[in-house]
Amino acid sequence: EHSKESMLEQLNQYSSIKNVIGIVSGKGGVGKSFVTAMLAVLLNRKGYRVGILDADITGPSIPRMFGINEKASANELGLLPELTVNNIKIMSVNLLLDKEDSPVVWRGPILAGTVKQFWTDVVWDELDYLFIDMPPGTGDVPLTVFQSIPLDGIVIVSSPQDLVSMIVKKAYNMAKLMNIPILGYVENMSYVKCPDCGKEIPIFGESKLGEIAEETGVDILGRIPIDPVLASLVDKGEFERFSCDYLSGAAEHIEKMYEK
Numbered sequence: 623e624h625s626k627e628s629m630l631e632q633l634n635q636y637s638s639i640k641n642v643i644g645i646v647s648g649k650g651g652v653g654k655s656f657v658t659a660m661l662a663v664l665l666n667r668k669g670y671r672v673g674i675l676d677a678d679i680t681g682p683s684i685p686r687m688f689g690i691n692e693k694a695s696a697n698e699l700g701l702l703p704e705l706t707v708n709n710i711k712i713m714s715v716n717l718l719l720d721k722e723d724s725p726v727v728w729r730g731p732i733l734a735g736t737v738k739q740f741w742t743d744v745v746w747d748e749l750d751y752l753f754i755d756m757p758p759g760t761g762d763v764p765l766t767v768f769q770s771i772p773l774d775g776i777v778i779v780s781s782p783q784d785l786v787s788m789i790v791k792k793a794y795n796m797a798k799l800m801n802i803p804i805l806g807y808v809e810n811m812s813y814v815k816c817p818d819c820g821k822e823i824p825i826f827g828e829s830k831l832g833e834i835a836e837e838t839g840v841d842i843l844g845r846i847p848i849d850p851v852l853a854s855l856v857d858k859g860e861f862e863r864f865s866c867d868y869l870s871g872a873a874e875h876i877e878k879m880y881e882k
């Protein structure tokens with residue numbers, strides 16, 4: 623049973639989540655976690671109660687971006703998320719494993735089962751937005767995760783390189799197949815800004831996302847350059863302190879979409 627109502631009923635009884643947004647990509651390494659974290663921080667800054675579920679179990683990078691090293695605890699109600707400096711709630715398989723670097727070599731069904739358990743066993747309390755960093759790609763694991771979480775909408779992240787091989791189209795088709803509304807595309811690593819003259823250099827070539835957006839009838843919500851300042855905030859676990867506005871439009875879109 624995959625109806626939205628039945629999945630919401632499976633939620634921990636101490637949790638109430640208004641909007642569930644999945645961040646997906648056709649392949650790994652394009653900055654899906656990066657975009658998930660950025661959107662979560664922007665909505666948190668607007669005053670919403672925000673959580674992040676790191677469902678990218680093969681490469682869980684969300685806790686590290688926020689400098690979270692503690693293990694998650696549990697009480698009789700369920701698993702308790704960790705809090706970032708600004709009170710974003712985080713749950714990730716990294717918060718359950720003994721060592722952050724222990725390789726997760728579980729097989730597909732176990733991965734999908736673990737994500738499902740995050741959905742049913744975590745005490746989120748009340749959230750306006752839960753952002754889910756989805757497993758990359760369009761194989762069995764992402765598909766099962768898609769089916770076990772009631773997503774209200776997804777954001778598709780791509781890099782200019784993806785577009786050549788139509789990887790974005792695959793992610794688009796998967797969402798269509800699952801009947802999940804696509805909120806829009808975000809292009810990451812779009813360009814590099816020259817520190818001296820400010821010129822934008824498209825190091826991966828000119829983007830084809832515009833064409834694909836038109837063809838598929840989906841908006842482009844934002845473009846993010848390769849930004850060494852952001853990379854260093856990631857490394858320091860201080861991502862919450864970023865001050866760029868690459869995704870302000872995307873955050874507004876997400877906010878408007880759900881104004882009731």
Ligand code: ADP
Pocket residue numbers: 647649650651652653654655656657678681683758810811846847848849850852853856
């Ligand atoms: P994914 O979740 O798609 O596998 P990540 O979000 O983990 O990818 O990004 C991969 C790496 O690239 C991370 O170390 C991340 O900090 C870095 N990165 C991603 N996007 C940018 C960017 N726009 N500028 C600088 N570094 C970036």
